Each structure stands twice: as structure tokens, then as C-alpha cells.
Amino acid sequence: MLQCDYTTSQLDVLEAEAIHIMREVAAEFERPVLLFSGGKDSIVMLRIAEKAFWPAPIPFPLMHVDTGHNFSEVIDYRDRRAAELGARLVVASVQDSIDAGRVVEETGRRASRNRLQTTTLLDAIEEHEFDAVFGGARRDEEKARAKERVFSFRDEFGQWDPKNQRPELWNLYNAKIRKGEHIRVFPLSNWTELDVWDYIRREGIEIPSIYYAHTRKVFERDGMLLADHPVTNRGDDEPVFETVVRYRTVGDISCTGAVQSAAATVEEIITEIAATRITERGATRADDRSSEAAMEDRKREGYF
Amino acid sequence: MDILRFATAGSVDDGKSTLIGRLLYDSKAIFEDQLEAVERTSRDRGTEYTDLSLLTDGLRAEREQGITIDVAYRYFATPKRKFIIADTPGHIQYTRNMVTGASTADLAIVLIDARKGVLEQSRRHAFLTSLLRVPHLVLAVNKMDLVDYSQERFEEIREEFTAFAAKLNVTDLTFIPISALHGDNVVSRSENTPWYQGTSLLHHLENVHIASDRNLVDVRFPVQYVIRPHNATDPGLHDYRGYAGQVYGGVLKPGDEVLHLPSGLTSRISSIDTFDGPVTEAFPPMSVTIRLEDDIDISRGDMICRPNNKPQVAQEVEAMVCWMSEAAKLAPRTKLTIKHTTRTARALVRDLHYRLDVNTLHRDESASALSLNEIGRVSLRITQPMFVDDYARNRLTGGFILIDEATHSTVGAGMILESR
Ligand SMILES: Nc1nc2c(ncn2[C@@H]2O[C@H](COP(=O)(O)OP(=O)(O)O)[C@@H](O)[C@H]2O)c(=O)[nH]1
Numbered sequence: 267m268l269q270c271d272y273t274t275s276q277l278d279v280l281e282a283e284a285i286h287i288m289r290e291v292a293a294e295f296e297r298p299v300l301l302f303s304g305g306k307d308s309i310v311m312l313r314i315a316e317k318a319f320w321p322a323p324i325p326f327p328l329m330h331v332d333t334g335h336n337f338s339e340v341i342d343y344r345d346r347r348a349a350e351l352g353a354r355l356v357v358a359s360v361q362d363s364i365d366a367g368r369v370v371e372e373t374g375r376r377a378s379r380n381r382l383q384t385t386t387l388l389d390a391i392e393e394h395e396f397d398a399v400f401g402g403a404r405r406d407e408e409k410a411r412a413k414e415r416v417f418s419f420r421d422e423f424g425q426w427d428p429k430n431q432r433p434e435l436w437n438l439y440n441a442k443i444r445k446g447e448h449i450r451v452f453p454l455s456n457w458t459e460l461d462v463w464d465y466i467r468r469e470g471i472e473i474p475s476i477y478y479a480h481t482r483k484v485f486e487r488d489g490m491l492l493a494d495h496p497v498t499n500r501g502d503d504e505p506v507f508e509t510v511v512r513y514r515t516v517g518d519i520s521c522t523g524a525v526q527s528a529a530a531t532v533e534e535i536i537t538e539i540a541a542t543r544i545t546e547r548g549a550t551r552a553d554d555r556s557s558e559a560a561m562e563d564r565k566r567e568g569y570f
Numbered sequence: 571m572d573i574l575r576f577a578t579a580g581s582v583d584d585g586k587s588t589l590i591g592r593l594l595y596d597s598k599a600i601f602e603d604q605l606e607a608v609e610r611t612s613r614d615r616g617t618e619y620t621d622l623s624l625l626t627d628g629l630r631a632e633r634e635q636g637i638t639i640d641v642a643y644r645y646f647a648t649p650k651r652k653f654i655i656a657d658t659p660g661h662i663q664y665t666r667n668m669v670t671g672a673s674t675a676d677l678a679i680v681l682i683d684a685r686k687g688v689l690e691q692s693r694r695h696a697f698l699t700s701l702l703r704v705p706h707l708v709l710a711v712n713k714m715d716l717v718d719y720s721q722e723r724f725e726e727i728r729e730e731f732t733a734f735a736a737k738l739n740v741t742d743l744t745f746i747p748i749s750a751l752h753g754d755n756v757v758s759r760s761e762n763t764p765w766y767q768g769t770s771l772l773h774h775l776e777n778v779h780i781a782s783d784r785n786l787v788d789v790r791f792p793v794q795y796v797i798r799p800h801n802a803t804d805p806g807l808h809d810y811r812g813y814a815g816q817v818y819g820g821v822l823k824p825g826d827e828v829l830h831l832p833s834g835l836t837s838r839i840s841s842i843d844t845f846d847g848p849v850t851e852a853f854p855p856m857s858v859t860i861r862l863e864d865d866i867d868i869s870r871g872d873m874i875c876r877p878n879n880k881p882q883v884a885q886e887v888e889a890m891v892c893w894m895s896e897a898a899k900l901a902p903r904t905k906l907t908i909k910h911t912t913r914t915a916r917a918l919v920r921d922l923h924y925r926l927d928v929n930t931l932h933r934d935e936s937a938s939a940l941s942l943n944e945i946g947r948v949s950l951r952i953t954q955p956m957f958v959d960d961y962a963r964n965r966l967t968g969g970f971i972l973i974d975e976a977t978h979s980t981v982g983a984g985m986i987l988e989s990r
Contacts, residue, residue, distance in 0.1 A: 289814055317846075323799070435969065442978035
């Protein structure tokens with residue numbers, strides 16, 4: 267890393283920036299929480315948190331918004347990693363929100379709990395009085411995200427107002443809020459998908475097995491490969507077949523597509539990503555395909 | 571591979587979006603699905619060519635109005651460097667966005683339409699770049715295809731702009747004749763401009779030397795967070811007390827004598843810790859944890875520096891302020907929250923010396939207030955001492971933000987000129 271002219275590699279710069287952001291939050295907020303789904307971005311975020319406060323433990327809990335439709339490999343990973351770190355894990359359950367009548371389950375073949383998560387998330391933030399919520403979103407993911415701040419203000423309804431964002435200069439972050447409001451904090455804002463994978467390789471971080479090529483029963487819907495699973499409501503006109511796939515993103519089973527791939531190691535994944543010509547969201551997220559402004563709309567409502 | 575952060579500015583229709591689109595496209599940072607979405611929208615709007623500028627309009631309001639409103643960040647990489655673009659809209663009402671984008675930029679590209687030459691807006695963009703002390707400025711003279719790749723026209727623009735830039739603090743100024751649409755001198759040198767001896771824009775971005783832009787001379791380590799594990803079971807950690815922060819200037823090494831502010835006490839660095847093990851040196855922009863040999867009462871907002879090289883300890887500062895609030899104005903007696911390094915305090919505007927016309931650089935000393943997107947020189951009185959440097963010497967210890975005490979919005983950005 268060190269060279270005579272004190273240049274710093276891209277991953278070291280991104281890591282230093284993310285650590286700075288995490289420490290700002292720990293210093294300025296009373297009740298931060300880190301959203302940890304077991305997906306690669308939140309895995310990297312958690313490693314950064316581990317580094318930022320070492321040798322002290324991470325000074326805030328983790329939270330997962332569990333749709334109940336998650337891959338079991340990912341849930342196992344989530345629990346194992348939280349236990350390893352001795353971190354408190356808050357699980358906010360979409361099923362509980364449904365049972366409590368806070369949200370109504372969608373119906374039909376394409377029913378998904380993806381959108382319902384927003385209510386569960388906002389309810390949990392309110393219940394636990396979290397004032398800063400770390401998310402693993404990156405600006406390279408999506409157009410609306412490209413304009414979001416690192417410290418992204420949410421009003422008492424959890425809403426994001428893209429036209430009324432706080433200017434962000436140098437490395438100074440405005441942490442001022444009133445009770446009931448909160449800040450979403452994105453320490454990986456300046457990372458790209460490739461940076462995340464390079465970092466996972468460099469750090470030798472374990473990731474859930476579904477990121478690697480494996481054999482799975484899938485079927486095709488809207489040009490995507492979905493897992494054959496009760497929550498995907500496969501119809502008779504959607505023939506199932508077995509193939510070698512991996513996941514580029516880890517989300518709700520009902521709307522996360524797999525990609526055909528033989529990449530079985532982090533190196534192979536990096537090679538594959540460097541050559542891909544489709545964004546991870548375009549390839550694998552039905553939730554973002556619905557319209558050009560899909561993400562912006564969900565974010566306005568308080569989505570991740 | 572290191573990172574270059576650059577900001578782009580240009581007047582509407584100078585070709586900024588086309589240029590960014592081309593850089594992203596040629597470096598394969600645009601994906602098929604993004605391109606398809608753009609092609610679809612172009613078709614829907616009845617545009618004949620694929621409008622790459624649509625790639626950069628992120629928000630619905632922007633797409634509807636067909637203009638860029640907010641700063642957008644874009645990413646691409648070549649085998650040599652990773653690039654972060656702060657794409658800032660050019661219109662005058664978005665001065666605040668350009669200031670925001672320029673605050674972290676190593677380099678700024680100001681676009682000029684070769685047919686129109688140096689406009690008032692080009693001057694403003696260059697001025698903001700120099701005000702924010704962006705170390706490298708590139709003047710991209712675009713649409714050279716529309717002036718028959720004329721060397722004469724290019725030289726004319728170069729001369730006019732050079733004369734103007736002499737009034738600014740621009741240390742590194744590069745002129746490149748390009749056609750964003752056709753790709754001349756963007757990625758590789760063009761045969762259409764045999765008279766041009768310089769490199770292509772991308773080559774310049776890949777090779778411009780930025781390592782020495784950081785201040786590696788004045789040790790500045792604002793304490794961000796105190797790490798105390800309070801681990802009762804591990805005796806090694808029981809007494810651990812580390813000062814976490816990011817290095818804002820200079821090079822720190824274990825054994826170095828350091829001075830703590832505000833106490834004025836000195837000690838030595840016993841170790842510089844990271845999760846990956848202790849390091850022998852820390853320099854910007856590393857985030858590390860420092861331990862000292864002596865027990866000093868140190869908390870967030872304090873500064874660690876060298877006994878013979880201290881920042882100013884100031885409660886009165888002189889600064890250029892860019893005002894960013896739509897609702898409120900800045901005037902003498904305005905009270906605000908100030909955030910500088912890791913320190914937050916209250917500030918009172920004692921005086922507004924003048925308002926600067928960002929187009930002509932004329933100083934209006936009769937001005938009684940600053941409103942949105944205006945820039946002026948102010949004196950501030952702060953409720954507690956800040957550890958500051960001139961912004962020209964160190965952007966991180968010389969910059970601050972102002973926060974409205976009622977709305978909590980960020981309403982101003984300040985650059986310290988001199989302090990008492
Ligand atoms: N002939 C020519 N046209 C250009 C060039 N660069 C951009 N344009 C055109 O100028 C118009 C405005 O460009 P755009 O990138 O949208 O400008 P912006 O407002 O600065 O983002 C579009 O019609 C572009 O196709 C160039 O180098 N040559």
C-alpha cells in the first residue's frame with residue numbers, strides 16, 4: 267500500500283472514507299443501527315464497522331428486515347456472522363407486519379413482499395428509536411441513487427425528498443435532526459460493484475454460498491431466472507429446469523433472479539463481472555424493472 | 571490504482587452530458603440495460619440519435635424538465651485509475667451544486683463551445699474552481715468539428731481564457747480541443763487536429779499527478795472518536811485508549827512528538843493502530859487510531875499536531891462563504907451552527923465585507939446580505955476556538971459548513987482566509 271510518494275490505492279481510499287463516515291455516525295448519533303441482510307454490500311459494510319472501532323466491539327446493533335422469503339443459506343450466514351462478532355441482531359419481520367395488519371400481502375403470481383419491507387423497516391426504526399440507519403447502497407447501482415447524499419435525511423414519515431437534500435461538502439456531514447427524524451447513511455456510496463468484489467477478495471471475507479455457482483431448479487419469467495420455490499408461484503406454463511446459476515444480488519426469493527454462471531470462486535466472479543455488460547439490478551431485480559423511476563418512488567416512501 | 575475525483579461544468583448545451591456519456595461508454599462503464607433504457611427514452615421523445623445525456627438525468631423531475639438539477643456522481647475505471655465524476659449542472663442558480671462538487675475534486679473540466687468561446691458562465695465556472703482550490707483545471711474546447719478543427723479559433727480561446735485565469739488562483743491549466751460527439755481527443759488523439767501537441771483528455775485524466783496535491787507537511791489529526799474497549803476480561807485491552815480519526819495533513823509516525831490542542835500538552839505517539847495491525851506511517855487520507863505515551867484528556871473535536879507546526883487557534887475567522895439557502899439570508903447578526911473538522915459550535919456573523927459578483931469578480935461593498943448562490947467575504951465569531959488553517963493551505967482544515975439552527979439545513983460553505 268505504501269509507496270514513496272504516499273499514493274493510496276483505490277480500495278484503501280474507499281475504506282478510509284467509509285471508516286470516517288462510520289465514526290462520524292458513532293460520534294454524533296445516539297442510536298445508530300446497521301442494516302445487515304447477508305448480502306455482499308452489507309457484508310462489506312460490516313467489515314468496515316469492525317475495522318472502524320477495533321479493538322472495541324461495534325458500538326451499535328445490526329438489523330435485518332426479514333421478508334420471510336429469504337434464502338436459507340443467507341439467513342444462516344447472517345446469524346453466524348452476528349454471533350461471531352457478538353453483535354446484537356434485531357430482526358424486523360414482514361410476516362409480523364402482515365399479522366398485525368400493518369400491511370396487506372400482495373396477491374397473484376408476481377406477488378412480492380419487497381415493497382412491504384418499507385413499512386416494516388420504518389416501524390422498526392420508530393419502535394427502536396434509531397436515529398441513524400446504515401445502508402449498503404452504492405451510487406453506481408441506480409440513477410436515483412447517483413444523486414443521493416452519504417447522509418440522507420428522512421423526515422418523520424421516513425420519506426426522502428430528492429429536491430430538498432442537504433449539500434455535502436468536503437468530508438463534513440450534517441448530522442442535525444429532530445426527534446422522530448433520522449438519517450440514512452451510505453458509507454459505500456462511492457464504491458462500485460467491482461470495488462465490492464475486489465474488497466471481498468482482498469479481505470478474504472466469507473460470503474453466502476448462493477453467490478457462487480451451484481445447481482438449482484429454476485424457471486424463466488420476464489427474461490429472468492427465478493428459483494422454483496413456493497413464494498415464486500410458478501405457473502404450469504413456466505417449465506422448470508435444472509441449471510448452474512449464481513446470484514449477483516441477494517434479495518427476496520420472489521423477485522431476485524439468478525444468472526447462469528460457472529463462477530465458483532471470488533476470482534472467477536470478478537472476471538465475470540468485469541466482462542458483464544448488464545447492471546446487477548437490471549439483470550436480477552424484478553423490482554427495478556417495473557419503471558424508470560421505480561427506485562426513486564420506493565426511496566421517496568422510505569425504502570432502503 | 572488510485573482514484574481521481576473530478577468535477578465537470580459547462581453551460582447548457584456545451585456538451586457536458588455527451589462528454590460524460592462518451593467517457594463512460596468508451597471505458598465500458600455503461601451497461602446494456604442502461605443503454606437500452608436511454609435508447610427507449612430517446613425514441614419515445616422522438617430524438618433521432620441516442621441521447622447519452624439521458625444517462626445522467628437521475629431524478630424524475632430532471633427527466634421531465636430535461637435539465638440536470640442536482641449533483642450526480644458517476645464512476646468509471648481504466649486500468650490506470652478509478653474515476654469519480656461529480657457531474658454538476660451549469661446554470662447560475664446551481665452555483666451551490668458546483669461548489670459542492672468542486673469541494674472534493676482533484677480536477678475540474680470546464681467545457682466551452684468552440685463556436686461561442688469564453689462566456690460569462692465559463693468565467694464563473696473557472697472562478698468557482700479556483701475558489702474551491704481544485705488543484706487542476708482542464709478547459710475542454712468542445713465542438714471543434716463545428717469550427718473545422720480550426721487551430722486559430724482554439725488559440726483565440728486559449729489566449730482569452732489565459733488572460734482571465736491570471737486573475738485567479740489556478741496553478742495547473744490545460745487546454746484540450748475536443749469533439750465530445752465524434753470523440754476527437756477524448757480517448758485518443760485525433761487526426762483532425764494535427765497542430766495539437768498535447769494528450770487526449772482521458773490520457774490527461776489518467777496521468778495528471780495528484781499525489782502531491784495533498785498537504786503532507788503540516789501534521790493535522792482531528793480527533794473523531796475515542797476508542798475505549800472497556801474489556802474487563804482481556805488485560806491487554808483494559809487500559810486501551812486510542813484516538814480515532816482521519817489524517818487531514820502531514821505524515822505521522824510512532825515516536826513522533828505531538829502537541830494536543832486545546833490543552834497545549836505534548837506527548838509522543840506510542841503506536842498507530844489499524845484493524846490490520848500497527849502501521850509505521852499515517853498520511854492523508856488514512857483513517858487510523860493513534861495512541862499516545864502520556865495520559866492526556868482528549869476528546870472528539872480536539873486536534874493532534876506538531877509542537878512547531880500548529881494550526882491557528884481561532885474564535886474569529888475571516889472566510890469566503892457560499893450561501894446555499896433558498897429560505898434564509900446571511901446578514902450581519904445571523905447566528906448559525908458551524909461544523910469544522912470534527913468540531914461543532916455556534917457562529918455569529920459579525921460582518922459582511924462584500925458580495926462578489928461571480929461573473930465579473932466585482933466586489934460589491936454595499937451589499938447587506940447574501941442570498942442563495944451568492945458568495946461573499948464574512949467575519950465570524952465562534953463560541954469556542956477552532957483549529958484552523960487557511961483554506962489555500964489545507965482544504966480540510968480550512969473548510970467548514972454552516973447549518974441553520976431552526977431548519978437544520980446546510981446553508982453555507984466557508985473557506986477560511988485568515989484567522990485571529
Ligand atoms: N457537433 C457537435 N455537437 C455536439 C458536440 N458535443 C455535444 N454536441 C451536441 O450538443 C447538444 C448538447 O449536448 P449535451 O451533451 O446535451 O449538452 P449539456 O447541456 O452540456 O449536457 C447535443 O445536441 C449534442 O449532440 C460536439 O463535439 N460536436
